[in-house]
Amino acid sequence: MEIINYTDEHHEYRQRFRSFLETDILPHKNQWDNAQLIPKDIWKKLGKNGFLCPTVEKAYGGAGQDFLYSVIVIEEIARANYLGLFAYLHSEVVVPYITAYATEAQKMAYLPGCVVGDIITAVAMTEPDAGSDLASMVTTAVEQDDHIIINGSKTFISNGVNCDLIVLAARDPQEKNPHKAISLFLVEADTPGLKKGVQFEKMGMHSQDTTELFFNNCKIPVSGRLGPKGAGFKLLMNKLQQERLVCAVSAVACSEFCLEWTVNYFRQALADKSHLARSQASQFALAEMVTELKMEKAFVNGLVLSHMAGENVILETSMAKFSTTDSAKRISSRCMDLLEEMGGIEGNCPLVDAFNDVRVLSIYAGTNEIMKQIIAKELLSSSKSLC
Structure with missing residues (x-):
């Protein structure tokens, strides 16, 4: 079931970015993790190849592409299991303040540098x-x-x-x-x-x-x-819809990575006639998590389209943010449990990195407790139908 209809150009961009991650980014992941920093020249490589600020208008050096290009970058970073490459904070959270609220002089001074990676925000x-x-x-x-x-x-x-x-x-x-x-x-x-x-x-x-x-x-x-x-408080609130949607897209893609890796591991275990894959409890757990993820992805993809259409979905993105990030924590943890001893061996099991990385998703962009307050306040103060 496809909710978002990607074009051939979208698919080409996704494949190009996936290849870029495999050749220019992932071989250096351990080195950069140890250094606790991604070199600035990598930001310039991202910009040179069109992977920063894809929605910035052509007048300011951007490609003027739609928000789906941003979604592709967010998803592929998560599916590469490398949230440490947090390039979309720059592109989809910070730079939009400049594109939306800056004067013409400010845009001309900063946006071209943001697009090519000379300016990190x-x-x-x-x-x-x-x-x-x-x-x-x-x-x-x-x-x-x-x-x-x-x-x-x-x-x-x-x-x-x-x-x-x-x-x-x-x-x-x-x-x-x-x-x-x-x-x-x-x-x-x-x-x-x-x-x-x-x-x-x-x-x-x-x-x-x-x-x-x-x-x-x-x-x-x-x-x-x-x-x-x-007007700062109002301007910050105006941009929270996209920030929380970005967080939800990332959380769903993180859960997809964890489940795809675990399912593939179990398929191999089944071929090897391992007791691990024959466990009904494990099979049921996988079935439950995949079902949960499918429903959440459909909800989030629907919000992506609503956001692109200019609709006010701040309530729904608050729901998606807390639900998907809680799920990402739960799914990454449960997948590790299913792998028994293998699930705790850092270096051999990529789910360890995923488990550590997704922990912060429920905290930034407003804690999940704040999300629940927003939802409850709207539900109790409004007479609108819930459906």
Whole structure:
């Protein structure tokens, strides 16, 4: 059952990216995991081959392709079992803030570099004491003459080490309304007063760089503001639909990888007349997980089409985000269980990496508890039919 009708051009792009992963990326995975960083020249290779920011308009150096090209990149990275290559954070989460809210001058200054990989982006929202509550952030942005002075810190910043450009959320301390106090800013990484902290050592996604950012009287021009003053909270909320959909697409593809690998392992075990594959409990577990995954993929693919059509599906993407990421954790864990001792041997069993990598999916883009709050609030405050 195909919900999304990919064109021949889509299929060619998928095959080209899959080949690129196999030849230019995966042979170096262990090296980059150990270094906890993907070299910047790899970002430039991604850009040169058209695998960054595929939806950016041609006027700014992009290919002007549809969102399905982005979905293909997300899926193939997950199916390659390499979430540490977190290129779609740049392409599908951060850069869309620039394409949607930047001035023409800002777009011309930054988007061509983002497309070719010369500029790597990060978004800085989370703070040590604020967590998922963006309205309680304390990093300040004070306007003085023709400059803005930024003070504070951000944490858990993905691409934080490699980034050249940061979409920063900060608040005006003079504004008492917490939602109207927040604005967005474009901060170049070499701006005086900005310091990158020590890189975090994470459970998974080892080659994806994550760090803290510190702002000490960091001065940027007023022209560095992204979007209207005081509209930051609204602009962040407007982009959460795509961010959470991206997370759900990735989670489904991660689950597909785990199940395909496990099923293939069991097929070989069955051919070898192993007791492992003849276990009814194991066979039922596989049947249950595949059925669950098929239904979730149909739901997510439907949301992809709705999103491309410009529909407001923030409620449904919140559902998809928490459901698919919980499933990815459960499926990766259950598949490892089915393999018995084999399931815990790092290096021999790729599910170990998958298990470690998918753990964070339920945390970023808003924790799954936040997703449930959003869903419950909408259900209880609306008279709309559930069907």
